[in-house]
Amino acid sequence: MKSIAVLPQGTVSHEALLHLFGGEPVSIVHHKLISDVFLSTAGGTTDYSVIPIENTIDGSVSLHIDWLINEVNLPMQAEWIFPSIQNLIGHPGEFKNSSGEKDYSGIRKILSHPVAMAQCLQFIRAHVPWAELESVGSTSEAVEIVKNNPGRGWAAIGTALGAATHGLEIVERKITDHHNNYTRFVLVGPQKLSLPKKSSGDKTSILVTLPEDFPGALHQVLAAFAWRRLNLSRIESRPTKKKLGTYYFYIDVLEPIESVLLPAAIEEIKALGCQVRILGSYPTYTYEEEKAEVQ
Numbered sequence: 001m002k003s004i005a006v007l008p009q010g011t012v013s014h015e016a017l018l019h020l021f022g023g024e025p026v027s028i029v030h031h032k033l034i035s036d037v038f039l040s041t042a043g044g045t046t047d048y049s050v051i052p053i054e055n056t057i058d059g060s061v062s063l064h065i066d067w068l069i070n071e072v073n074l075p076m077q078a079e080w081i082f083p084s085i086q087n088l089i090g091h092p093g094e095f096k097n098s099s100g101e102k103d104y105s106g107i108r109k110i111l112s113h114p115v116a117m118a119q120c121l122q123f124i125r126a127h128v129p130w131a132e133l134e135s136v137g138s139t140s141e142a143v144e145i146v147k148n149n150p151g152r153g154w155a156a157i158g159t160a161l162g163a164a165t166h167g168l169e170i171v172e173r174k175i176t177d178h179h180n181n182y183t184r185f186v187l188v189g190p191q192k193l194s195l196p197k198k199s200s201g202d203k204t205s206i207l208v209t210l211p212e213d214f215p216g217a218l219h220q221v222l223a224a225f226a227w228r229r230l231n232l233s234r235i236e237s238r239p240t241k242k243k244l245g246t247y248y249f250y251i252d253v254l255e256p257i258e259s260v261l262l263p264a265a266i267e268e269i270k271a272l273g274c275q276v277r278i279l280g281s282y283p284t285y286t287y288e289e290e291k292a293e294v295q
């Protein structure tokens with residue numbers, strides 16, 4: 001049975017993992033912090049790790065992309081999209097008035113994962129602008145902290161599974177700034193993965209480092225894909241962290257690495273003097289409802 005490291009029970013990542021594997025039996029190993037999720041597979045304790053890398057509202061999860069680039073060497077083996085449904089969660093009855101109606105005036109502090117918090121800023125500004133905001137390691141950890149601190153006016157932003165896991169109440173459902181809020185996850189690990197479901201295509205993620213003092217280098221890199229009509233779905237620069245003003249370019253190509261044209265494009269880019277690292281070549285699974293909403 002495959003063993004998979006993921007953030008705590010009741011996080012969006014946990015819900016997403018259950019969705020990817022459907023009924024397939026897997027051994028789930030929960031970790032409080034994303035760094036421990038990465039290190040679990042990097043150290044050989046688990047086969048794969050579940051890593052959120054991009055969100056509809058908050059964009060790239062830079063910390064996680066930087067971990068993939070700088071801290072571990074774990075190839076991406078699958079990518080999938082899953083809805084991030086966030087709710088305001090508290091102790092039963094703590095944020096209701098004597099008539100049983102919602103009353104947010106007693107909320108003093110809101111805890112959540114910073115990415116989940118960023119998805120709900122309009123709700124916070126409109127309904128509880130006075131609340132202190134505190135970032136923790138996951139949405140489920142936020143719910144757990146609130147559970148352990150009753151009567152203090154603390155609320156969490158998290159999933160319905162998180163509320164159920166810790167026996168708390170959903171005060172307000174679906175509080176994200178936009179309802180079509182999705183997160184892109186990758187499964188990383190040393191072994192190839194085959195899942196008994198149909199993917200929507202293949203992707204290859206590569207990291208390109210440009211040579212210094214080469215005017216137009218990025219243009220030439222992109223040209224190597226363009227004239228072969230290789231479709232790119234994302235390009236993003238991240239600092240190399242070694243010298244100010246030097247960057248890696250993270251590029252997603254909608255082709256498997258085995259295709260005829262992609263290796264040739266990579267060779268052309270290397271011939272320009274660029275360094276190229278393949279972060280993974282993997283199937284991608286689209287969430288059916290998202291496909292419907294985007295169309």
Ligand SMILES: O=C(O)C(=O)C[C@]1(C(=O)O)C=C[C@@H](O)C=C1
Binds near residue numbers: 139183
């Ligand atoms: O805290 C969680 O519930 C997570 O799964 C982490 C995480 C993230 O790191 O981006 C994942 C998806 C959500 O949209 C918000 C937070």
